[in-house]
Amino acid sequence: VERGAEGDRSSGAPSEATSASTRDEANTERVVRCTACGHTLARPRDVFSVNGASEHEFMNPSGMRFVVRCYSKAEGARESGESSSVWTWFPGYAWTALACGGCASHIGWSFRADERAFFALIVDRIVD
Numbered sequence: 001v002e003r004g005a006e007g008d009r010s011s012g013a014p015s016e017a018t019s020a021s022t023r024d025e026a027n028t029e030r031v032v033r034c035t036a037c038g039h040t041l042a043r044p045r046d047v048f049s050v051n052g053a054s055e056h057e058f059m060n061p062s063g064m065r066f067v068v069r070c071y072s073k074a075e076g077a078r079e080s081g082e083s084s085s086v087w088t089w090f091p092g093y094a095w096t097a098l099a100c101g102g103c104a105s106h107i108g109w110s111f112r113a114d115e116r117a118f119f120a121l122i123v124d125r126i127v128d
């Protein structure tokens, strides 16, 4: 069971959401969120290198270009639909579309091969 939000910042200043100013605090664990709804999808510390790089750029069969960043876990995303090994970007891995667990937007793909798996999130659709 994970712990919830860290303690309140009850330092006296009552108002204003301080989202921007807290981002640089080294002790605050950052998360990767869906740009559409803000749902937490993954964590920056789970960035995963595949074939020597964590970011990859691809074109799909319709000519759409995607830049994806790979994570070893993406607990806030859910797999959607059938897996396929057709047009896989990573030979040996079958892909499944990933939807945001919050708003169901398409935010990337999982890639699985035997017991190995990683999650490629579209960088335009996530914010960390």
Ligand SMILES: [Zn+2]
Pocket (backbone or CB within 6 Å): 034, 035, 036, 037, 038, 039, 100, 101, 102, 103, 104, 105
């Ligand atoms: Zn979302």
